[in-house]
Amino acid sequence: MxxxxxxxxxxxxxxxxxxxxxxxxxxxxxxxxxxxxxxxxxxxxxxxxxxxxxxxxxxxxxxxxxxxxxxxxxxxxxxxxxxxxxxxxxxxxxxxxxxxxxxxxxxxxxxxxxLATPRTRRPLPRPLPQAQALEVPEGVSDIAHTPMAQVRDGALFMLLYGCGLRISEALTLDVRDLDQAGTLGDGTKGDGVLRIRGKGGKERMVPVLPQVMQALLRWRGVHPLPQPDAPLFVGVRGGRLQAGIAQRAMRTWRHMAGLPEHATPHALRHSFATHLMEGGADLRVIQDLLGHASLSTTQRYTLADEARLMDVWTRAHPHATDTPPDTAR
Known part of the structure; x- marks a missing residue:
């Protein structure tokens, strides 16, 4: 070979x-x-x-x-x-x-x-402010070209921020995964938890908030191929939606809304974790929800929050702008 x-x-x-x-x-x-x-x-x-x-x-x-x-x-x-x-x-x-x-x-x-591997500095996560993160699903769906794409994109971006998924994890979901978590065709209730297949094939269970579930079920109602083994998020030709299409949609809306360049689908995952931490969630819980193998990976959000707090302090505290008094006599 x-x-x-x-x-x-x-x-x-x-x-x-x-x-x-x-x-x-x-x-x-x-x-x-x-x-x-x-x-x-x-x-x-x-x-x-x-x-x-x-x-x-x-x-x-x-x-x-x-x-x-x-x-x-x-x-x-x-x-x-x-x-x-x-x-x-x-x-x-x-x-x-x-x-x-x-x-x-x-x-x-x-x-x-x-081979020696050089030591590198891992960049800190760059989340969006809560107000901007909440605007993303509606903002991206508003610029979609078809009514079907509007419902699909709204559900997809609601899922990314509401559950902290990687874009690749969301796009590997099938209709049956949603059916097991939501309301099935016969009206029975699922368990409200999505089974996510992450990096390396590792699985984790992620609870779905009611508002996120409602968006997903609205999409389920207009899904062009609603059989259980179909991709949950499909493109215009019925195949599995490609990550590049979702990334391009958010990039277009980002430019229209005047958001920074780091406002990407993955930034919604960072936003999910950061906003949970700011709300008092335990770091171990966030680790499980994100599917991190190591707690040190999750702890980057603590460092990012410390950097944000320091930035707020230097801009807001009176001493940050005071000129030191002249003590010379």
């Missing part, structure tokens, strides 16, 4: 088995494309699985050095922190690729695991 075939199989596996986010798949494909292109020049021929198995730590470092030199050469502007994050992502892509090769193709090469 050629390395390019293995790359395609790996990305397909990441999408279907690992349920990787669309942006992760795009980034990993770009990194592996550059890696294999470098190897073709570095080795003098297009690599196959045998060539991948025989690469040394020096070979892998040579590729990372080549990419770093290309960035410094002016191909794209960079900062120290951005360069570190880019290198960390490339190392992660390589390690994931080689773990897949070891598991499914017998390629056992320890070199990727020996």
């Amino acid at each position: 050629m390395a390019t075939e293995a790359r395609d199989a790996f990305l397909q596996w990441m999408e279907t088995e690992r349920r990787a986010a669309d942006l992760t798949l795009v980034a990993y494909r770009g990194d592996l494309d550059r890696f294999l292109a470098f190897l073709t020049t570095h080795l003098g021929a297009e690599p196959d699985l045998g060539a991948l198995a025989g690469l040394s730590l020096t070979d892998l470092r040579a590729w990372l050095a080549h990419e770093h030199a290309a960035a410094l050469g002016g191909r794209r502007p960079t900062t120290q922190d951005r360069a570190a994050r880019t290198r960390a992502r490339r190392v992660s892509a390589l390690r994931s690729f080689y773990r897949y090769l070891a598991r499914y193709h017998g390629v056992d090469n320890p070199a990727p695991g020996l």
Whole structure:
């Protein structure tokens, strides 16, 4: 098998088995494309699985050095922190690729695991203020081109903010998932809880607020393909709605409403967590609702709130603008 075939199989596996986010798949494909292109020049021929198995730590470092030199050469502007994050992502892509090769193709090469991963600063979440977050579902639905899309988009964005879901998690839901949580066709009540399939196929149970459920059931009532195995959110052709379409809809409304660039579907997830924390919710509860494997990931919302409080303090406290008295005599 050629390395390019293995790359395609790996990305397909990441999408279907690992349920990787669309942006992760795009980034990993770009990194592996550059890696294999470098190897073709570095080795003098297009690599196959045998060539991948025989690469040394020096070979892998040579590729990372080549990419770093290309960035410094002016191909794209960079900062120290951005360069570190880019290198960390490339190392992660390589390690994931080689773990897949070891598991499914017998390629056992320890070199990727020996690559040093630079330490990076994780950006703090950037939530929307509560008033703006509440406006998103109606605002996005108002600019939809068809009545069906208006109801669909209103329900989708109500779900993202009301339950703190990733856009990929919301779009993998099927009609049966809603039926189990809401009111079924025979009028019986569901349990009011959605079963969410998150990263790595991990499942969690997320309660649905009545207002969110009402929006979802309104969409269920006009759904063009209401059979249980159909996607809950569908596009104009009846297939599963693509994340890019939802992101573009919010981007269009964001520009119309004059919101900042970080007002994205994922910002609604940040807003969900931040507003719960501001309301006194326990950090462990927020961790469970978001599906974070580590509490340290959830604790970023605490840091973000501290940064917001400090900003409010420096702008509002009288001492923040006072000129220090001249004590010299």
